[in-house]
Amino acid sequence: MSLADFVKRTISKWMKETGPEDDIVLTSRIRIARNLKGFPFPTLATDAHANEVMELVRQAAENDAMKQLGRFEFIRCRDLSPLDRQMFVEKHLISPDLAQQEKQGALVLRDDEAVSIMVNEEDHLRIQCILPGLRLQEAWNVASQVDDALEQTLTYAYHDQYGYLTACPTNVGTGIRASVMMHLPGLALTGGIQRLLTAVSQVGLAVRGIYGEGSDSFGNLYQVSNQITLGESEEEIIANLMSVVQQIIEQERNARKLLMERNRVQLEDRVSRSFGILAYARRMDSKETLERLSDVRLGIDLGIIQGVSSSILKELMVLTQPACLQKYYNRELSPNERDVRRAQLIRDRLRMSDTEVHG
Amino acid sequence: MLCERCHERPATVHVTKIINGVQTAYHLCEVCAKEQGDVFPNPFLMGSPFDFNKLLSGLLNMESSSGFAPVTTQVQTRCGTCGMTYNQFTQIGRFGCPDCYDAFSARLEPLLRRIQNGLRHTGKVPGSAGERQQVARKLEQLRRELQQAVAQEQFERAAQLRDEIRKLEQGAQ
Numbered sequence: 068m069s070l071a072d073f074v075k076r077t078i079s080k081w082m083k084e085t086g087p088e089d090d091i092v093l094t095s096r097i098r099i100a101r102n103l104k105g106f107p108f109p110t111l112a113t114d115a116h117a118n119e120v121m122e123l124v125r126q127a128a129e130n131d132a133m134k135q136l137g138r139f140e141f142i143r144c145r146d147l148s149p150l151d152r153q154m155f156v157e158k159h160l161i162s163p164d165l166a167q168q169e170k171q172g173a174l175v176l177r178d179d180e181a182v183s184i185m186v187n188e189e190d191h192l193r194i195q196c197i198l199p200g201l202r203l204q205e206a207w208n209v210a211s212q213v214d215d216a217l218e219q220t221l222t223y224a225y226h227d228q229y230g231y232l233t234a235c236p237t238n239v240g241t242g243i244r245a246s247v248m249m250h251l252p253g254l255a256l257t258g259g260i261q262r263l264l265t266a267v268s269q270v271g272l273a274v275r276g277i278y279g280e281g282s283d284s285f286g287n288l289y290q291v292s293n294q295i296t297l298g299e300s301e302e303e304i305i306a307n308l309m310s311v312v313q314q315i316i317e318q319e320r321n322a323r324k325l326l327m328e329r330n331r332v333q334l335e336d337r338v339s340r341s342f343g344i345l346a347y348a349r350r351m352d353s354k355e356t357l358e359r360l361s362d363v364r365l366g367i368d369l370g371i372i373q374g375v376s377s378s379i380l381k382e383l384m385v386l387t388q389p390a391c392l393q394k395y396y397n398r399e400l401s402p403n404e405r406d407v408r409r410a411q412l413i414r415d416r417l418r419m420s421d422t423e424v425h426g
Numbered sequence: 427m428l429c430e431r432c433h434e435r436p437a438t439v440h441v442t443k444i445i446n447g448v449q450t451a452y453h454l455c456e457v458c459a460k461e462q463g464d465v466f467p468n469p470f471l472m473g474s475p476f477d478f479n480k481l482l483s484g485l486l487n488m489e490s491s492s493g494f495a496p497v498t499t500q501v502q503t504r505c506g507t508c509g510m511t512y513n514q515f516t517q518i519g520r521f522g523c524p525d526c527y528d529a530f531s532a533r534l535e536p537l538l539r540r541i542q543n544g545l546r547h548t549g550k551v552p553g554s555a556g557e558r559q560q561v562a563r564k565l566e567q568l569r570r571e572l573q574q575a576v577a578q579e580q581f582e583r584a585a586q587l588r589d590e591i592r593k594l595e596q597g598a599q
Contacts, residue, residue: 107508107523189520215553223552224524230547232527234520236534237541239527241549271543298544 070415071423073395074386079158079180079197082381086200090368091316093248093288093381094197096159097206099214100233100242101192102224108234109171109187117171117187123221124186128175132216136209137177144172153390159197164188182213189234190242192217199381201312203245203305211301230297240297245305247312248277250380252287252365253322254315256334263315264289271295272311277384286357286384291315327369338366342375346417351410356387376421383413429455505529565594 068076081094102108103123106116125141133139144152144165152166155174160183165172168187175184185193194217196210224232230240238244254260264274273292276284291312293304326334341362345351351359364380366372385391387409393400396408416424429437435455442451452459503512510522512530521527527534538545568591575584 102524104524108521110518110520111508111510111522211550214550218552218554222554225552225554226524226527226547228546229527230549231552232521232524236521236538239538240542240547243549294541295543297538297542297547300549302549304549 068395068397070395070412071419074382074416074424077154077158077386077391077394078382079160081159081181081197081199082385083378084199085378086198086202088316089200090377091249091251091319092201092312093250094159094199095201095203095206096195096197096246096248097203097210098193098195098244098246099210100190100231100238100244101194101214101217101221102232102234103191104222104224106191109168109189109191110234112171112187114170120191121171121173121186124173124175124184124192124217127217127220128184130216130220132219133213136212136216137179137182139182140176140178142174142176144169144174150390150393154388154394157385157388157390159385160195161185162188162193182209184213184217190238201247201309201316203247203309207243207245207301207305237294238296241299241301241304243296243301243304244292245308246290246292247308248288248290249312249315249319250286250288250361250364251315251319252361253319253326255287256326257322259318259322260287263318267291267311267315270307270311272308285354286361286380288357288361288384323365323369334369335366335371338362338369338371342366342372345413347414348410350406351387351413352406353387353389353409356409356413357384360384375417378421379416382424383416386416387412427453429453429458431455431458503530503533561594561597565591568594 086092086095103120106112106120109117112120121143127133128139128141147155149166152161155161156163156166158180160176160180161174162185165174165185165188171187173186175186177183181196181198183195183197185195194210194213196206196213198206198209226232231242233239233242251260251263254263267274271294273294275290275292277286277288277290291308293308295304299307341359345356345359345363360380360383363372363375364377367375367377367379386395389400389405392405392408392412395412400408427437429435430453432455435457437453438456439454439459440452441454441459442449504510505522505526506529507525508522510526512533515521515526515530521530535545568587572584572587572591575581575587
């Protein structure tokens with residue numbers, strides 16, 4: 068398969084399309100947790116329970132209301148190879164936990180990959196909508212429509228006082244997790260990032276690296292999300308997160324401006340060196356890849372690097388992950404081989420025009 | 427490699443700490459690692475310091491630690507539907523089934539106060555629950571009208587209302 072074909076087949080809507088504020092906000096994601104009435108949560112579910120839940124969800128995914136919302140496909144984890152499951156994780160469509168649920172897990176995926184529903188992860192259903200740029204409200208609307216459509220056929224576990232019941236009480240009530248993936252190289256370079264992260268965690272929001280809880284932040288990528296799910300409405304939760312995200316955006320813009328005014332030459336040198344390394348290096352580990360891509364993306368955003376698509380960061384941060392690489396080269400690769408192949412894929416991609424990829 | 431502390435046993439525990447950008451590596455044997463308190467202040471937090479369920483179960487167990495009022499009921503609280511005990515919940519940080527929320531509500535509420543913003547859901551309501559709430563409201567209204575009709579000795583109207591209430595109640599079940 069040519070690289071252009073592979074990229075076309077592999078990238079999801081969130082990786083190629085643009086959105087508001089997408090010089091800083093890569094994606095907006097809404098995830099809502101739902102459980103079915105009359106079944107134990109997946110923690111205690113037997114295979115028979117899990118099968119029954121999967122069957123109910125499969126039927127619900129085919130109901131008329133769902134057909135109005137797009138083309139959905141129901142896929143059981145056991146019907147996917149471990150490599151394909153890992154690829155879904157790398158594309159942020161499912162969690163690493165679901166990828167482990169070979170027997171009891173399933174996935175419902177919309178053809179543009181903007182909507183995915185995890186079945187039998189921590190909760191029976193995790194409805195996710197992921198969109199490029201800052202579009203939390205829109206992502207919530209889509210997820211909520213899918214929720215309504217599924218409810219035509221499913222009966223949710225709902226409590227008049229506590230709201231939607233979830234396996235973990237950190238999700239009870241609305242069951243919503245709204246999160247925004249941000250690229251903050253300006254704040255990282257000017258040293259403002261730590262102060263900002265502390266401030267954010269003090270207003271009841273969480274900041275994580277891009278691969279979820281406990282992950283380090285590579286490539287100046289951060290996920291900001293709400294913690295509270297009970298006692299505030301979905302609209303309030305989204306509005307709170309939006310107002311904090313807007314402030315972070317403003318600070319990041321100021322930091323970038325400051326860098327351009329005071330350290331222009333150093334900045335140009337830094338991003339150009341990183342571009343040179345990505346374009347010519349013969350070995351690249353994933354950490355360095357993200358760091359160099361972060362520099363290049365900053366260079367593109369500030370007009371220092373021209374002729375390279377700004378979607379290169381989102382696209383390559385996924386395509387250079389281990390499972391994607393092995394899928395493209397169509398064989399198992401040792402970590403050493405991966406570093407060599409990763410460098411090769413990046414070089415090839417940088418030499419392609421965007422029209423070849425995005426058509 | 428030998429343990430860098432005792433220089434006797436092989437080093438089997440390798441830890442890299444990064445604090446304020448300063449990286450320190452330790453290579454210890456298991457015995458010395460256990461003695462080196464500051465390397466792992468809490469063995470449960472090793473590996474993934476931000477594992478939420480572990481943090482949560484830490485929070486849950488705080489309730490029974492000395493700083494908190496002792497829990498008076500010694501009887502194991504158990505969910506009648508799935509059989510999960512509150513102790514099991516504090517260990518895994520997840521409930522067994524939707525009914526656990528009612529089974530453990532007395533002990534759950536102090537926890538929810540800490541980790542959430544109140545105890546009452548104010549967001550989206552599922553369509554079916556919305557209907558249920560509508561039926562409940564309609565029933566309340568009909569019962570009020572029935573009382574009025576009886577008080578005003580409008581027995582024909584009262585009989586009509588009674589039938590309507592019965593129909594709604596049966597529909598709700």
